[in-house]
Amino acid sequence: MNTIPNEFEEENEYSEKTRIIGEQSYQALKPTLSKIIETQTQMIFDGKTQRIGESKESTIVDEFWTYYSQFSSENLPSEERYYGEDFAELKITILIRMFQDFYLERIYPLSFPVPIIQKSYRSTKTKKKNPAKLFFVGDTHGSFFDTIKLIHYFVREIQKGKDYDYEVKIIFIGDFVDRGKLDIHNLLLLMTFNLKYPNNVLLLRGNHEEISICAHYGFGTRVMKHFSQILFASFNHMFKDLPLIAIFHCNEGSIMCLHGGIPIIPNKSTGEYEVPQLNTYQFNNRQVWIDEMDDVTQQILWNDPIRNYDPNSKQNYFKSRRGIGYVFNHEIFNEFCIKNHVNLLFRGHQVFLNGFHQHFDNRFFTIFSATNYAKKKIEAKFIELDSGEIYNFKVHKIQELNS
Ligand SMILES: [Mn+2]
Numbered sequence: 001m002n003t004i005p006n007e008f009e010e011e012n013e014y015s016e017k018t019r020i021i022g023e024q025s026y027q028a029l030k031p032t033l034s035k036i037i038e039t040q041t042q043m044i045f046d047g048k049t050q051r052i053g054e055s056k057e058s059t060i061v062d063e064f065w066t067y068y069s070q071f072s073s074e075n076l077p078s079e080e081r082y083y084g085e086d087f088a089e090l091k092i093t094i095l096i097r098m099f100q101d102f103y104l105e106r107i108y109p110l111s112f113p114v115p116i117i118q119k120s121y122r123s124t125k126t127k128k129k130n131p132a133k134l135f136f137v138g139d140t141h142g143s144f145f146d147t148i149k150l151i152h153y154f155v156r157e158i159q160k161g162k163d164y165d166y167e168v169k170i171i172f173i174g175d176f177v178d179r180g181k182l183d184i185h186n187l188l189l190l191m192t193f194n195l196k197y198p199n200n201v202l203l204l205r206g207n208h209e210e211i212s213i214c215a216h217y218g219f220g221t222r223v224m225k226h227f228s229q230i231l232f233a234s235f236n237h238m239f240k241d242l243p244l245i246a247i248f249h250c251n252e253g254s255i256m257c258l259h260g261g262i263p264i265i266p267n268k269s270t271g272e273y274e275v276p277q278l279n280t281y282q283f284n285n286r287q288v289w290i291d292e293m294d295d296v297t298q299q300i301l302w303n304d305p306i307r308n309y310d311p312n313s314k315q316n317y318f319k320s321r322r323g324i325g326y327v328f329n330h331e332i333f334n335e336f337c338i339k340n341h342v343n344l345l346f347r348g349h350q351v352f353l354n355g356f357h358q359h360f361d362n363r364f365f366t367i368f369s370a371t372n373y374a375k376k377k378i379e380a381k382f383i384e385l386d387s388g389e390i391y392n393f394k395v396h397k398i399q400e401l402n403s
Pocket residue numbers: 139175206207208259348349350
């Protein structure tokens with residue numbers, strides 16, 4: 001018998017308080033943000049941006065990588081440890097710049113004008129099929145303990161891929177910061193891992209990678225305590241360049257990853273709605289603050305599937321309890337899949353105590369990848385999927401990984 005999950009109700013994450021904190025933080029950081037944008041634009045015009053691996057700055061990535069490789073889940077960094085070291089803020093600023101350049105120079109040009117990453121594994125008559133192994137990780141929320149175990153595991157998987165000649169892609173589906181005390185470390189380690197293995201790793205934006213949420217739920221306070229408002233501005237300026245969606249084309253169909261859910265465009269006067277076709281949609285997603293993002297971007301980061309769905313209900317979507325976005329039913333999901341050629345969708349954003357949940361005829365999946373979340377013990381999971389057999393993926397327990 002299918003039991004309806006009732007272990008967690010979405011809290012009102014985007015409250016009036018969040019909105020006020022967000023607006024105040026945004027206004028306070030605005031002058032710094034425009035300074036950053038001005039300098040960056042000038043550097044691009046002057047041809048001063050350098051590609052990863054071609055600059056001396058790449059030693060910074062190695063420095064962070066070496067620093068973080070001393071830790072394990074039994075030996076965690078302290079909240080203060082790296083931050084007290086010489087030139088910590090300058091080094092982090094360089095890392096952020098390199099990370100941003102990576103997305104602007106290497107990822108976005110491939111997917112312009114839609115912020116979608118397209119990697120094709122589809123075989124053609126002339127081209128031999130290139131097999132791939134895909135890994136999907138849900139919210140980590142400063143759970144450095146889990147992230148370090150995952151990264152040790154993934155480094156071995158990337159090596160196996162090289163040895164046996166298949167591609168390895170690892171997608172972290174947003175929400176790297178807030179909730180966990182080691183979130184600055186968590187984010188820096190993930191960025192370093194991404195730059196160290198640029199062909200294997202992608203980070204997608206979550207709803208916590210936005211100024212009003214991370215100013216309210218811990219990250220902002222920690223960055224300002226250990227560093228400065230300028231560094232908090234730099235992090236937020238970088239968050240806007242994280243992609244929203246990754247798509248993988250495989251022989252049996254296409255897989256999509258995004259943080260929250262299916263966006264809809266409601267017609268408020270008629271009650272009708274439209275499900276967007278993403279490659280024809282004009283995105284305005286590169287915004288620091290949520291109020292300036294377009295509706296579709298907001299909803300990709302915030303929406304959820306309906307949990308306690310009544311099949312007799314004629315209403316396909318409702319306003320979300322989170323205070324922003326919508327919850328949607330299987331009809332909306334099906335329409336989205338047809339319009340956007342999606343067969344399977346993996347996302348994070350919702351907490352399930354067993355770290356994983358199947359929705360909508362097993363084509364829509366929630367993954368949660370932090371073992372500790374808001375004082376709850378979670379059986380955190382991640383996904384391993386073979387591009388040749390997409391419906392037969394494995395759900396791994398993070399607890400069972402060696403540290
Ligand atoms: Mn989320």
